[in-house]
Amino acid sequence: MCMWTLAIRSLVFPSATSTSYVEMIPQKPLSLKAFTLCMRVATELSGEREIILFAYRTQDFDELNVWRELDGRLSFYLSGDPVFFQVPGLGALQTRLCFTWDSSSGAAALFIDGRKSLIKIYRKGHTIRAGGRVLLGQDPDNYLGGFDAKQSFVGEISEVNLWDYVLSDTAVQDMMAVKITGGNVLDWETVELILNGAVVQINVNL
Template sequence: MKILLFVVALSVALAGSLAFKSLVFPSESSSSYVELIAQKPLSLEAFTLCMRVATELSGEREVILFAYRTQEYDELNVWRELDGRLSFYLSGAGVLFQVPPLGALQTHLCVTWDSSSGAAALFINGRKSLSKIYKTGFTIRPGGTVLLGQDPDSYLGDFDAKQSFVGEISDVNLWDSVLSTGAVQDLFCGKRIQRGNVIDWETVLMKLNGEVEVINEEL
């Protein structure tokens, strides 16, 4: 197991082309995860979170896709639920969506939320779900840590292997605003029009723990 963590940038130039980093979580684990170092504090009254994800876990158990936790609270967690629905939680009860299931083929997933209206929605491969009203007036608090691969039940601890992510994640970007439908569709198509101003996958630093592999994909 990798105990001493290392920090890497997620995109590099190779032979004149852009090599895009992707994270592979090869097996169920209570010790494999990646910490992302955000560019600014996650004090959010609105957000768009996007990622590309593939997993062969199919309805066997719940799967954590993204976790942001402060000392006291799970501020923002994104899940694949046991019944296949996708959901996210802001410090308490969550909002759930019945959408096409995740699978071995890569899915471009975006989650949006706006505190002023409470409007919450998902995008799957550029297609928008219905909007639901959730946590109107809430603010996501700063001072925490962003993790991929594990759900921390305490601050950076108490990981459960049966909730861990197994599969591949890439292209994780976070904005402190709700992007337009057109912008999300451009991202799905691979257009780099608007880079994340909280987490930018092309420049973000990460710390690896456990058995996580980093692979390069030339674009």
């Protein structure tokens, strides 16, 4: 009997370096007044140092950077001071994360495996600017460089999707039962990935 399986690509970052990263090519400019950013993450760097999970930088600013902080908190930065979420730490078991933010209200929240954090008010009225580059694995201190191995990501990342609006709580929670796909800015199934350094792309059967 033939069994149908679905495979999805996943990125493995084997070790801390200042040269390994992946550039994602967006389907549309990242001029955003709201967003939902989702990803599946696993890392064994537990409490050892800060880790960059996602970076979008223009020439002069870190427009949207997502971090696991040294103390285990998760955070994202929009061209300035961050918003922090005190949540269970990431580990070797794969975890699905979704970050949401809406400029009109400033409402920011985090979902971990479908469970929603409290809402915080952050950067009301702000706009994320277009013209930058999206990277996984490194924190660029300039447009595409200034990498620090001590901030690099080590572990596995997949299913990185970005929408230019806030998905409903129900939509995020429903997606936790299946693979998260379909971002209208970054769609993991179709987005072009440019691998650099020691990053390995594998196909995982779901």
